[in-house]
Amino acid sequence: MMADDTPTFISLPHLTKYSEEAQNKPVFEDNIITEDMCIRGIDMQGIDWFKESMTRDEYRNQRIKEYETYLSCKSDDEDDTLEEQIQSQQTKPVAKNEEYYTFRSSKINEPCSIGHFQLRNLVWATNKNNVYYICGDTVRQWSPQRQKSAQVMDLSTANTPGSISCKITSMACAQxxxxxxxxxxxxxxxxxxxxxxxxxxxxxxTASGITNYTDIIRDRKGVLLGIVSNNDATIKCINLTTAQIQKTLALPFAVNCSSISPDQNMLCLVGDSTETHLIDANNGEPIAKINEHFDFSFACCWHPDGRTFATGNQDRTTRVYDVRNTSSALHVLGSHVGAIRSLHYSNDGQYLAAAEPIDFVHIYETQTYNSSQVIDMFGDIAGVSFTPEDQSLFIANTDERVGGIFEFQKVEEDPIFYF
Structure with a gap:
């Protein structure tokens, strides 16, 4: 990934939020928007489209037209070869009109942030009432039940012996x-x-040792480990009890994301390369190398079945592979406007969430990948997270005016009765 942390965000205009009613009471209190309010016609981001000079569809089309996706492998601004290759990719036709998760609530203006514009795994839901996200160089916790947030980790200053201040670029919350x-x-x-x-x-x-991605697991012996993907071309396993680096795996490129298989035997890793690597998680020995993407990848994840894994790339695709035959992708899924920077399978394996840098989160059903839901909003996406029981999906949106924490709840299928 780029060592330069200058973001290439696309700015939102001063969208008008709903004003006070005639009784001098706010349309929504404490910047909370609920499902019922949304059903009554209030936008989930609190945008008053009746007062805008453009309709929502017109503004959406303008955003898509103006957005320029970042490409690491583009050697010259005048050279369109890479862009032509990307546009010529054969992506799978996918229906986009399903609704697997429906809007439940949002906390508008809850300040979320991004440490580096390419790193977007910055929200983790440990359950439906505890959502952790980045705000500057602090980590905060949002409780939908109490409708309150609180700071839980402050890394903005080193104010005690042995402490470290840092600019947060990655975050995980588990175990x-x-x-x-x-x-x-x-x-x-x-x-x-x-x-x-x-x-x-x-x-x-090295000086460019950015922590690009982190995860937390318990190994087979019950040891609590932090798995760290670094820009210094390493993956490190940190014993979180002893605070010692237990293992270091050296790779040929900066590692932007890694994911360990459910049986903990394999690591899928992606980085500053068009390649995806599968390696033995115990000794680092190569298992497979795939080279189908056209640019650098920043996301990967395993399906709970341990056979399927997915990669997300700046070439605007998600590719799904079967570990038993990695010669070509099972599915190539296209984005709307930008890179796929965050990927997560639901814990039951039923869905795959794929987040673009701005505005769009795709939810694919994983039986066939023929159908999907597209969550459409405005603002930079800091991350997405399923709750452990998959009943909720949370999205962090960093826009200062209409961003915040958004919760979507799983649509329960109607029971089938047999007579």
């Missing part, structure tokens, strides 16, 4: 542990117990 990675390879973590101290580790091998 009752919160873990954050920084712009110069710093790592910080703490148990979700509010009284527990923060532990720190600086692990970069």
């Amino acid at each position: 009752q542990v919160l873990f954050a990675g920084g712009f110069q390879g710093e790592c910080a973590w703490k148990a979700l117990d509010l009284d527990s101290p923060i532990q720190y580790l600086s692990n970069a091998n």
Whole structure:
């Protein structure tokens, strides 16, 4: 990934939010918008389209027309060869009119942020009432039930002996542990117990050791590990109990994302390369190398079945593979406007969520990948997260005026009765 952290965000105009009613009461209190309000016609982002100079469709078309996706492999601004290759990709025709998750609520103006414009895995829902996200160089927790947020980790200053301040670029929350990675390879973590101290580790091998992606697992022996994908072309396994690096795997390129298989035998990894690598998680030995993408990848994940995995790339595609035959992708799924920067399978494996840098989150059914839902909003997407039981999907949107935390709830299928 780029060491330069200058984001290439597309700015939103001053969209008009709903004003006060005649009784001098706000249309929605505390910037909370609910499902019932949305049914009554209030936009889920609080945008008053009746006061805009453009309709929502007109504004959507303008956003798509003006957006320029970032390509790392483009050698010359005047050279359109790469763009032509990307546009000529054969992507799978997918129906986009399904509704697997329906809008439940949003907290508008809840400040979410992005540390680096290419890194968008910055929201984790540990359950339906605890959602963790980045705000500047702090991690905050949002509770939909209490409709309140609170700071749970502050890395903006080093104000105690042994502490580290850092610019947060990655974050994970699992196994009752919160873990954050920084712009110069710093790592910080703490148990979700509010009284527990923060532990720190600086692990970069070079000045460009950005912590691109983090995950938390328990190995087969029950040891709690932080899996860190670094810009210094390494993956590090950190023992979160001893605060020691337990294992380092060296790779031929900066690693932007890695995902361990459900049986913990294989690592899928992507980075500053068109290649996707499968390696033995125990010794780092290569298992397979795939080279079908046209640019750098920033997302990958395993299906819970342990056979299927997906990769997300700046060539505007998600590619789905079967580990038993990696010669070509099973499915090539196209985006609307930009790179696929965040990928997550639901825990039951029924759905795959794929987030673009702005405006769009795709939810694919994974039986055939023939159908999908497209969540359409306005603003930069910081991340997406299913809850462990898959009943909710959370999206963090960083726009200062109409962004925030958005919750979508799973649509339950009607029961089938047999007589």
